[in-house]
Amino acid sequence: MTKTDWQFVKYLDSIEHEYGYMLEHTGFYVCPGWMVLIQDMLREIDALHYGTGDHPEFTDIKEKFGRLRVYGNNIDDETEAIIDRYIILSGETCMTCGAPGQMREKGHWLYVACDEHARG
Numbered sequence: 001m002t003k004t005d006w007q008f009v010k011y012l013d014s015i016e017h018e019y020g021y022m023l024e025h026t027g028f029y030v031c032p033g034w035m036v037l038i039q040d041m042l043r044e045i046d047a048l049h050y051g052t053g054d055h056p057e058f059t060d061i062k063e064k065f066g067r068l069r070v071y072g073n074n075i076d077d078e079t080e081a082i083i084d085r086y087i088i089l090s091g092e093t094c095m096t097c098g099a100p101g102q103m104r105e106k107g108h109w110l111y112v113a114c115d116e117h118a119r120g
């Protein structure tokens, strides 16, 4: 297991531990560089909903066309606004390491990478 994989698992564990009530039926398909981003997003959403008994239930948190995508049920406007902010951030965050990056294109594949992780 590479260092990057290990960090990915660590973050996923901690996310599920802290925000599991919103993630019971969630499929994760994300890159390691975005895990901190996703954790920050869930923290903001949690702050809005924890203890209210009324909260989003996410079905998919994944990457598509170089952007974060979040799908689920019971997503209110405030939550939607938080998610939108992180979708924009994901487009500027290296998918490999989490450093500031930019959208790049290889063939039909869009991805976000810092200069170090850009694949020629």
Ligand SMILES: [Zn+2]
Pocket: 094, 095, 096, 097, 098, 099, 101, 113, 114, 115, 116, 117
């Ligand atoms: Zn990078």
